[in-house]
């Protein structure tokens with residue numbers, strides 16, 4: 462498989478984490494590397510990465526890629542229907558609700574000198590991010606994983622929290638379950654192998 466990838470993209474990172482956790486061999490190609498855009502752009506009507514090229518076809522939405530990897534391996538989602546549902550819902554929450562606050566922080570800080578940062582935008586993004594953590598703390602409920610195994614929430618939220626941390630936003634102490642969970646995720650080989658820095 463070939464993954465067209467932007468290292469700091471949270472959607473790409475969750476796919477890299479998942480491929481690595483599942484032990485699937487893949488070749489990583491930076492989406493901006495010489496000549497690569499000419500290859501991946503015509504493959505997707507959405508004009509976004511990740512794009513995964515497989516023997517079964519070209520897949521261009523991260524969540525569709527993850528569902529394909531579940532179809533292929535049957536190792537990514539838990540067995541029970543209620544847990545599969547929980548995994549999918551938290552993955553979606555990560556992409557939408559968690560992503561929304563962090564996007565403001567990252568877009569404001571990225572590629573700009575600190576003197577030009579709009580702190581109102583940054584603080585509002587941090588506030589939104591923090592306001593969305595109680596739901597996750599409750600869903601985790603002090604367990605090792607959000608469901609009975611490493612699944613979609615682990616890949617999706619590891620990428621989001623790590624990007625938050627890289628941009629100066631840590632999980633506050635009032636969320637001990639999430640903090641411990643994230644520390645454990647960072648110790649996994651998949652994290653070391655896929656981090657963009």
Ligand SMILES: N[C@@H](CCC(=O)N[C@@H](CS)C(=O)NCC(=O)O)C(=O)O
Pocket residue numbers: 467469470471472508509510511521522523524
């Ligand atoms: N819904 C898409 C979102 C992917 C996305 O937004 N990717 C961004 C990077 S994070 C992208 O490729 N943007 C176009 C560009 O950077 O040229 C998915 O889940 O795959």
